[in-house]
Amino acid sequence: MSTPQKSPNEASSSTDFIRTIIAEDKQTNKYGGRVVTRFPPEPNGYLHIGHAKSIYLDFGVASEHDGGVCHLRFDDTNPTKEDIEYVESIQEDVNWLGFDWGEHLYYASDYFEQLYQYAMQLIKTGHAYVESLSADEIRDYRGTLTDPGRESPYRNRSIEENLDLFERMRAGEFEDGAYVLRAKIDMASPNITMRDPTLYRIRNVPHHRTGDAWCIYPMYDFTHCISDAIEGVTHSLCTLEFENNRPLYDWVLETLDLPKPRPQQIEFARLNLEHTTLSKRHLRRLVEGGQVSGWDDPRMPTISGLRRRGYTPEAIRHFCEHIGVAKRDSTVRMSLLEYFIRQDLNQRAPRAMAVLRPLKVVLLNYPEHDEETLEAINNPEDPGAGTRQVPFSRELYIEREDFMEEPPKKYFRLAPGREVRLRYAYFITCVDVIKDDAGQVVELHCTYDPETRGGSAPDGRKVKATLHWVSAAHAVDAEVRLYEPLLQTPDSADSDSPDDFTQTLNPNSLDVLTGCKLEPSLAEAPPGERYQFERQGYFCVDSRDSTPARPIFNRTVTLRDTWAKVQKAQNS
Template sequence: MSETENKPVDFIRNIINEDLASGKHAGVVTRFPPEPNGYLHIGHAKSLCLNFGISEEYEGAVCNLRFDDTNPEKEDVEYIDAIKADVSWLGFSWNGEPRYASDYFEALYAYAVELVKMGKAYVDSLSAEEIREHRGTLTEAGKNSPYRDRSVEENLALLEGMKRGDYEEGTHILRAKIDMASPNMNMRDPAIYRIRKAEHHRTGEAWCIYPMYDFTHCLSDAMEGITHSLCTLEFADHRPLYDWVLETLKTPCHPQQIEFSRLNLSYTVLSKRKLLQLVDQGHVSGWDDPRMPTISGIRRRGYTPEALRNFCRRIGISKKESRIDYTILEDCVREDLNEKAPRVMGVLAPLKVTVTNYPEELVEEMDAMNHPQKPEMGTRKVPFCRELYIEQSDFMEEPPKKFFRLGPGREVRLRSAYYLTCTDVVKNEAGEVVELLCTYDPESKGGSTPDGRKVKGTIHWVSARHAVNAEVRVYDRLFKVENPEKEGDSFLDNLNPESLTVLTDCKVEPGVVKNDNGAFFQFERTGYFNLDPVDSTPEKPVFNRTATLRDAWAKMNK
């Protein structure tokens, strides 16, 4: 971030500033520690922009990318690759090579043995149900396990047997020995190791016991020299355990855990479990479905990394939980695309127009600006001929007073071309309008006439002879209510059945499909679109509607 840009200001950065000023830390080391059990979503983007953003703002600061791969049954290399791609797409670079909690399995086990030797951990042989019964409630203290007072020697022997694979899953767990009467449920002898006889994506079958998150995370932070461990508010009740582990083991580095509010976005769910359910049950086409709030989904939809980073800056960092309106994200996308998206013409619901007084074989190339406010983006050639397509909505047989588009006897301006007047209407047997017969003014090329007459309406068009057939996918919100997870509802009951509309007979300028997949455009008067990076081909272009124009979105909500 340059010195001329406004740096974010929030309570976390204030803490960092104070720590640096006091000499508590000579530099700043943060980390981004996702679990590789799903794709990143827009909530992770907030944490990404915070942790990596801080590493960009402070001289000498770095941010580690660390995968919390301690649950082999749910992890996959596909997720790891997707996460790395998402971080890079957002424009961030991690410190050195990606790190993995599995890098520290030997060290973590040694720490567990040390706790046992200190009398601060024990092997419990209660069943999972019995452990829950002993745990107590928020108003009642828990009860000590009958195995809590096993000797150090017995605990070490059982732990070694767990590591060798002598016992079945669920027969034993290793628990920290803290306080079963603690008002904080996380401090009631939490589990720190459990048996899992599953192959790990990196260590294979070398381990059949795996450390729990609360034990792994704080020690991984300490081993990496993290100065500020930033996490969302649900981990605030876990902070006493984070500190207990590090203080009890007297680790040379003790990172400071600081919590901030997670991102809650209207009309979405941001639970990996629920997103996986949407994918597995076929409610969406995959993790990268453009309706999904995953980073890969919104990237495929045509959102830009600049828009997403600006959105994260705009919503800011605080400790107060709130639900952010989806329109704020859409506004950030429109603001960015308005500046950089070249303008083109595409007709989503085509209505044929025959210009009866235009020579049948003549083809002209019209000069059209690529951006009306940015002449440096240049112009393009758009073919014009006798047969055209316009939008069906740009014609009304009996137009009301304030309808300034085409109607019988009415004149409009064709964008970057000529004035056009409707002289006749052709209908099919069902009485539907299928074609307009029109005349053009040869002296109005470029949008003006010698007599200086003006028309109020300007519409877009494409040449029927040169237009490319395209599929357009029009996306709406995946859920029809602001909070799909409100109490008493199944979030699946709130799915929007109209979240995707596929238009198969759209017409676009021929030059548009020559761009690379993923390229974005503004279809004039319609919205922002991109060439789908997965399904689009030159032979069959597929466009995703990234966002509506402001006025179009307002009309949709009336």
């Protein structure tokens, strides 16, 4: 798979600040004309829509330059949280989005020996020391934003003692937390990140790639700048939360005196999305706490969740292109993301009729054992999509909400004595309402006008409503899952703070409808196939739970932004 070329709709309308920096570097021949970026996920969870923005930028910027490449590098330095499942899911998601790293697949664990030797070099030059303080003590000694830190009593250990302790740390002589390796920088720095940050820690845990070969693991801030330099990365694109870490990035490269020109870190604003959380810690809590069915639950903002829900890679790429690259954090409306999936599916999704909350209709004057075949349009947006055949018979299903016994003003759908159109079929008129003992409507008796086949009357009379329907004799029973945003409030829960964000979870984020009636063309719809259910929205065959005997459809998005209307009504 090659990196996809942008369509005219995806082409960037302006040059952002990152592309300006890269253009200037190419003009000055800073990197010999090379452009090398990298996408460095930590394999401790599934990727989400925020990562999609980074992927689109990292791979997109590289693809815009001759010979430009983007590396996929796994930051696998914390074996307590990482798993091969996450490695495989990340590769699948990047490929699904339309991008390919080619030969440039790397792991931070590839460099464990080199990183260890670089750490030894820092110790030998007096720029690192082994710390004996506990984690809580280190935190206390570090100080605050207004108070400088205090030097550790172990900061001035001899080089020989530090080398001995660090070698013994590697040999597995100590328990977790007994020691860490710290950089010796400046405990009075106004940037707390530079107050002797931790470079290595003890983790007596097997690694998913290196097994038991290591029991000390490097920290991300030490690892990723050196990895960038080893791989020849030119522009290391990070989100804004790493801005304070850039001085440490540069300090490590300069102190180790790695060859110039060295990679440069450039920060951009991360994606924040209304009504959801893009904190991997929060998403993990949802999965482990059972609030969702897994990382690929269609309510999740993960790429696998969006894929299962029916989103397309093209729609996500268009969305990422539209929101662009900025230096300041902001929150994007959920309706904007939904706009792009509607635009995409409107062009590609075939139409079908599905009744989600069925109410039976009996056409009294239609011959009891007759049936016929009517022609329906597959996709009015695609002239080449053609038509399909839908069966019609005496007994039908319509949506329960398409009938009211005592309709209010401006309700134009079916009611006693009222005539409406059945899509692709006939005009019908309700003549009787059948109820059960509890007074609930269970069946409608109607008549049809055989002269209106195809949906128009030869005498020119008009009706004000057109209803979708399904023949009862041919209907496919299905389960349909309707989704709303995870969070009730528009505020995104993107902080990794320990606050219980689950208090804001939307209790109506999932509505499971059983006994839905679908037209027979959907009987053998394959997993992942997308459709527009007429008048309902866009739906996708569930890729995990759906079977031919028990088809399940996920609603991708409504035809209109109904959630905004619900929120407005709740707030009024």
